[in-house]
Amino acid sequence: MDWTAAIDKHRDALKRVVAMLVAMAGFAEPGAAQASLPRCVHRAVLCLLRPAEAAARRLIVVAARGLILPPQYQRPSPRRPAANSAAARPSLALFDSLRGQPRRRRPVLTVVPRIRVIGWSDPAPLPVRPKPLPDDPLDAARLRCRLTALAAALDDLPRQARRLARWRYRRDAAVRRGRAHRLSPLRPGPPPGLPKPVTGRAHAVHATLDDLHGLAFWVLQHPDTS
Numbered sequence: 504m505d506w507t508a509a510i511d512k513h514r515d516a517l518k519r520v521v522a523m524l525v526a527m528a529g530f531a532e533p534g535a536a537q538a539s540l541p542r543c544v545h546r547a548v549l550c551l552l553r554p555a556e557a558a559a560r561r562l563i564v565v566a567a568r569g570l571i572l573p574p575q576y577q578r579p580s581p582r583r584p585a586a587n588s589a590a591a592r593p594s595l596a597l598f599d600s601l602r603g604q605p606r607r608r609r610p611v612l613t614v615v616p617r618i619r620v621i622g623w624s625d626p627a628p629l630p631v632r633p634k635p636l637p638d639d640p641l642d643a644a645r646l647r648c649r650l651t652a653l654a655a656a657l658d659d660l661p662r663q664a665r666r667l668a669r670w671r672y673r674r675d676a677a678v679r680r681g682r683a684h685r686l687s688p689l690r691p692g693p694p695p696g697l698p699k700p701v702t703g704r705a706h707a708v709h710a711t712l713d714d715l716h717g718l719a720f721w722v723l724q725h726p727d728t729s
Contacts, residue, residue: 506568509718513562514657516711520555521654524548530647539640551708552649554696558712559595559656561719564688567664568722572672593648595656597667599690687723 528540528548540548619625656663667688677683694716697709 506565510562510566510660513558513711513715514660516707517555517558517562518654518657520551520708520711521650521657524552524555524650525654528643528646528650530650538643540643540646541637542635542639542641543637545641545643545646548646550696551706552646552653554694554706554708554712556595556649556653557599557695557697558708558715559653560597560599560688561694561712561715563595563597563656563660563663563667564719565715565722566660567667567671568726570664570668572668592655593652594666595652595663597663597670598685598688599695601690602692689719689723 527544529544670688674683674686678686694712697712697716698705
């Protein structure tokens with residue numbers, strides 16, 4: 504299989520998705536300032552951003568195929584960054600979030616105690632909780648950081664592959680010590696953001712995610728140690 508061609512093909516497809524999401528959000532570029540977005544736009548962008556991020560993580564797994572660090576490799580201690588440099592360079596998460604136990608939802612306070620004296624005070628009306636509207640403004644800062652991190656990862660895949668190789672080196676060392684907490688960057692089962700088969704694929708990013716999911720798991724099951 505021509506791995507270079509497969510990587511280039513899917514990277515270009517994901518870059519087109521990022522450009523589309525940036526345009527949907529109204530950002531001139533991934534790092535453009537935007538205080539808020541309407542709820543409908545925010546949710547539409549997020550529904551496609553999740554599978555795009557999952558596809559990028561699987562693309563990094565494929566790009567790191569056969570990348571082995573020297574046995575005595577030690578990552579140099581990073582210099583202390585400036586106060587604004589960390590916020591200016593968000594990084595794409597290399598790991599899928601694991602499915603945990605369903606969290607118990609806290610009850611939302613919808614009414615308050617109404618103390619009154621029978622025959623003396625008039626009953627107060629129940630407060631009406633406004634329903635969320637499509638045009639309600641939502642904070643776009645987190646969404647902008649995730650788009651920026653995704654675009655940066657696609658622009659420098661070799662660096663992301665080295666990040667994953669460093670993690671594999673630390674994982675193997677932890678396994679030898681019996682202290683490994685996680686063995687794979689991908690979670691078992693369907694990838695995050697992939698719609699159920701009954702719903703079909705609503706966008707091309709889902710097809711890209713499906714293809715990369717198969718390639719990434721093949722790479723993880725057949726590591727190239729040559």
